[in-house]
Amino acid sequence: MELECTMDEQDVVVLDTGSGFLKVGFSGEDAPRAVLPTAMATAMADESREDEAAVTGDSAAQKKSQVFYGEEAILQENAQITRPVQRGEIQLTQPEKEAMENLLEHVFRNVLGVEQEDLPCLIADTMPLGQSSYATRQWIAEVMFEKIKVKSLAIFNTAALSLFSTGRTRGLVVESGEGITQAVPVFEGYAIPHAIFKMKVAGHDITQRLQSMMAEELGTKQSHRTMQAMKEKVCFVAPSGSGGIPADALDSGDEEARSFELPDGQIIQVKEKIRTGATEILFGGEGEASMPKICLDAINTVDLDFRQDLVKSVVVAGGTSMLLNLAPRLRSELKSTLSSELSKTVEVVSDSQRRFAAWIGGSMFASLSTFDQVAITKQEYEEGKSDVRGLVARKTF
Structure with missing residues (x-):
């Protein structure tokens, strides 16, 4: 029996591609293996490196420029730095697409040191379900299957995963990272697209x-x-x-x-x-976008009978949520603006691991036996190539 259980278990690569940092590791682990800036830099190689390249017989073109990723990329002076994820979204312009592809290959090959072909992968992104996210998710699916050659792929909304990391399935997730702050109502594990409110302040x-x-x-x-x-x-x-x-x-x-x-x-x-x-x-200030305002907009957009569930579980997540006093301040602002009935039950949850909440939720979800049911398999991808957008729309959450 033990042998059967062991063979059933599989490592899933969990990726959270944030505007500021890319978090990566394996399912079942309680923290990412690596956290690196979501950046790639192309710089001219220095003389000593050129000498090394000459010794190893590299071509002249390779001697002239060198590619750096993550922390190394940020440290390069006078280098062209490309940040493929901006304000929470992967940019679909050519330099950013190339940078994202190269960064993903670097993460699989050099950071994790794995054979991509054998492993399933879960990607957490901030895009809600809906037309606006289809093009990005279609492109990511094509890269993961064609270039990285993963075994299967699941794409999940970061807010739903952040909530899952706290053991909840219903609540209002207030995510604030490097590029975007958003209020996302989640009902039974699903982000409610029409009630998501964002601000480009983070x-x-x-x-x-x-x-x-x-x-x-x-x-x-x-x-x-x-x-x-x-x-x-x-x-x-x-x-x-x-x-x-x-x-x-x-x-x-x-x-x-x-x-x-x-x-x-x-x-x-x-x-x-x-x-x-x-x-x-x-x-914010008068009339400006603010964290309490997007929370109120999200609460007021959902059905009346769901609002009580939301205010009882306001979960803050993301790197910016680590700021001291953020949760108590948000709670007091919400209490002062919500109706008296709702304000009585406002509770803002700030878990100690909230910086990596989406990644941790992804790690937990990818460990469940239900993961295979929601992932796109290589076979499904090959069969559905004529309508990758439709396939991704059907199987992303």
């Missing part, structure tokens, strides 16, 4: 705002990478907006919480006005 925009605020403060502009590190170390969400904090105030937290070391070794104290001011864009 981690990248907080970093940019921090960069401009610090440039004003220091008189010099720091790199995006440095500001991203600063955001993760010292920024937080003000409990009820940051309007009342004096411009020169240092916050009441300890010195360690507001200290940051710049690349030149200088240690600075970051004012609370900056630490909370950068994150405030998630909560």
Whole structure:
């Protein structure tokens, strides 16, 4: 019996292709094997590398340019960096498509070190069901079967998987990553397409705002990478907006919480006005898109009898949801704007693993025996080549 069970078990490659980071690993594991920036860079090879290339007999063309992925790509100065996923969507223009193909091949071959042909794959993406996502999902299916040569492929909405990672099947998922923030009502494991609301304000925009605020403060502009590190170390969400904090105030937290070391070794104290001011864009201003507003829009769009289920399980997920105080602030804003009946039951859930919630949900789902029922097999793909779009539409969730 044991032997039969073992043979039934299969590793599924789980991929979450975010705007900022690509998360990859195997089903059944509780964290991704690798997390790398979703980026590819083409740079001119340096002299020492050219000498190595000459020794190994590489052609002249290969000596001239070199391709870097992930962290290495970001570190290349004066290189052409391509980011194939922007604002949550894979870009279907030629340079981005090529970069995405190459990045996927790199992940399978070099990061995971697996024979793609033998393995099923689950991809998590932010695209909801509907016409707008068909072209992207069709292209991804073609790449995975034709180029990566996977055994089978399932494509799932990240929000549904994020909810699944908390053990729930109904709720409102508020995802905020690098490029997009969205409120997604999920009913019995399915994202409800017409009630999904998005805003193009997320981690990248907080970093940019921090960069401009610090440039004003220091008189010099720091790199995006440095500001991203600063955001993760010292920024937080003000409990009820940051309007009342004096411009020169240092916050009441300890010195360690507001200290940051710049690349030149200088240690600075970051004012609370900056630490909370950068994150405030998630909560918008008068008439602007904000996290509470997209949540309200999503809640008000679904059926009346489903709203109670949503407000009882508001699940925050994604890298930007790691900001301190984000969940309590969202809860208080929702309570103040919802009807009195709904506001009594508002609960915002912030799991400790929420940074990788979609990947973890994918890992859990891919471990279930039902995974094979929802995946497109190689045979189905070969037989349905005349209508890949229809096949993908029927079998993605």
